[in-house]
Amino acid sequence: MSAFVLENVPGVSSAGVKLQASSQAPCNSATSMRISEASRSSLLAGAAAAVAGWVGRSRNVRDAKGVRPARAVTAVARHAGTELDEYGPWSFVKLVNGDSEATVYLRGAHVTSFKVAGVEWIGMRADCKLDGTKQNISGGIPICFPQFGPGEVIVQHGFARNMDWKFLAEESSDGVCVLELTETEETKKVWPHEFRCKFKVELKDGELDTSLKVENLSKSDCEFSCGLHSYWNVSDIDALIVKGDFNGCMKTDRTADPPTPFEYKQDEITINSFADEMYGKVLPGTVVLEDPGKGELQIKSGGGWKDVVVWNPYGDDKVGYKTFVCVESVETETVSLAAGKAWEATMDLVPRNK
Ligand code: TA6
Secondary structure, eight states, X not given: OOSOEEXXXXXXXXXXXXXXXXXSOOOOOHHHHHHHTSOHHHHHHTTTSOOOOEEEEGGGXXXXXXXOOOOOOOOBOOSEEEEEEOSSXXXXXXXXXXXXXXXXXXXXXXXXXXXXXXXXXXXXXXTXXXXXXXXXXXXXXXXXXXXXXXXXXXXXXXXXXXXXXXXXXXXXXXXXXXXXXXXXXXXXXHSOOOEEEEEEEEEETTEXXXXXXXXXXXXXXXXXXXXXXXXXXXXXXXXXXXXXXXXXXXXXXXXXXXXXXXXXXXXXXXXXXXXXXXXXXXXXXXXXXXXXXXXXXXXXXXXXXXXXEEEEOTTOGGGTGGGEEEEEEEXXXXXXXXXXXXXXXXXXXXXXXX
8 A cells, every 4th residue: 555645535534545566558647647656665665555446636645744746657557546636727537447548627527538548539629728718618528508509598508518517526436527516696697596417427448428417406497408519539520420310310400591300311420511410309329420540439328318419610620620520419408307306318438449
C-alpha cells in the first residue's frame, strides 16, 4: 500500500489508493500519471500491493507528511479507476478500465473522450474550447435538458450543458462516475421546478455505458424534452454509413420550410450535404456507425430515448465537419413528469476497432 492519503473526500474515508509496480504497459492517461508519478519511492514501497482501482481527487493527493508529490514518470498498472481533476478552469473526471479511457467534464456532465486501445470515438468540434472561454463544450456528448432544440424562454438545447454538475464521490466507484444537477435560483427563473438530474457514466473494458435520470422534486408536474446531442469522431464523413431500424419511420428534414415528416424507406443513412434530420420513434434500439477507416460503433439507446437526430454542417471547415457526425438519442416530444416521479434513459457505446 502506498503512503498516499486522500483528504476531505466525501465518501472515501480510507486511504483508497493502491499501487503496484508491474511489468504491464503503463496507462497513457494524464490522470494515471498524476497518481503514478507521485513518488517513485512510495510506488516501490507499495509494490507488494495487489492491483486495484481507486477513486480519488487529484487535488487532495498528499504523501504521508502531507506534502503534495512532485510529478515524475513511472510505470503503474491498475484495473479500473476514477479521478477528479480540479487543476484547470473546468474540472473533469478521468475514467480508466483496461485499455479503455474516458473523460467527463463537470461542465454539463459532458463526456469529451472515449478511447479503446487509443482509438477515439467521441467527436470534438474544431471550435471547441475547454478553457472556460465558452459557456459550454462544442462536441462530445452534450446533455440537452430541460429542452431539446430552440425555445423562447430557455436557451437552445437547455441550460444543463451550461452548468457545472456536482461530482458525487460517494456514488462513484472505480471506472464509474456519477454527476448531479439540481435547480438554482437562475434555473427557476426559466423553468420553475425543483429537480435532480443524475448522469452515471460507467467505463467497462471496451464499452462506455451512460444513464440519465431526471427526478421531479416539485409538488406539481413538470414538462421537459431532452437529448444526448452526441458528436462522434469519424474518419471521413463522406465514407460513413449510419445503420439502424429506420425503414418505415417518419423522417423530418429540419432544414425544409415547413419541415414536413415523410416516410423513410431504408435502413441506412449517408451524408453528403448539410444535414439536420429527425428520424421519429426508432428508439429504443441500436444505431451503428460503420466507418471504413476505423471500425464500427454500436450506439445502444434504451429507456426514454425515442428519436434519432442526425446533424452535420457539411462543408463548414471551421467546425471540422469532415471528422464528426452528430447522431443523437433524443426525446423530442414533451415528457410530462408527475411530482415525485422519475424518468430515465440509457445509452451504451460498444466500439469495434478496425
Ligand atoms: O441537434 C441538432 C442541432 O440542434 C442543429 O439544429 C444545430 O443547431 C446543432 O444542433 C447545434 O449544435 P451545438 O452543439 O452547436 O449546440
